[in-house]
Amino acid sequence: MSARTLTIDGELVSARAGESVLEAARDAGIRIPTLCHLDGLSEVGACRLCLVEIAGLSKLQPACLTAVAEGMEVRTSTERLRAHRRAIVELLFAERNHVCAVCVASGHCELQSLAAAVGMSHVRYDYLTPACAVDISHPRFGIDHNRCVLCTRCVRACDEVEGVHTWDIAGRGTTARLITDLHVPWGEADSCTACGKCLLACPTGAIFSRGSTVAELERDPTRIAAIVAARNERW
Ligand code: FES
Known part of the structure; x- marks a missing residue:
């Protein structure tokens, strides 16, 4: 090579x-x-x-x-890149309702870690505080749209690793939302195999195990790469 x-x-x-x-x-x-x-x-x-x-x-x-x-x-x-990154993280916090103090992923959240890494002490933009739903219709998992950053890691894990494509994004801009199947409650999404790969892939507390409480949610997203590597080896 x-x-x-x-x-x-x-x-x-x-x-x-x-x-x-x-x-x-x-x-x-x-x-x-x-x-x-x-x-x-x-x-x-x-x-x-x-x-x-x-x-x-x-x-x-x-x-x-x-x-x-x-x-x-x-x-x-560079100074320019650091300024961009800090602005991006601030905008992510301003776009939804990321209240770390009451989040299941607090202490194990990639967005929270990024905020610390870029030196975000406060948000300089107006918070949009949208009214976002929490869907706990699934027997094992829930999704809190307040915490979602639309990274699509769950969409890709579901599609590319599990192969079912339960998740997708509907809407545009600030109204974009994760959806399951054709925008039905997660618990009614027939394609979902309840494998939990979306939970593994999620960088924030948006997708969580039902029953988790504040700061309890710990996941190992590297398991996604391990599954893919094991599959490639077998093939
Ligand atoms: S754009 Fe490269 S990691 Fe998100």
């Missing part, structure tokens, strides 16, 4: 052709923040937290969707 040599934050890095900048950076021990990326799932470039600067390009590029190229010069942590 051919290799590409590039620099990331001034460090000379070798990567496989076709690898993403995100993968190359991680292999080199350089951490780029992500939210919609999850190992084992396809990339959609939805969250834009992994934006990086590439010499010669005026627009910021998502590291998860940008393939490495010979001689590429990448910067992952």
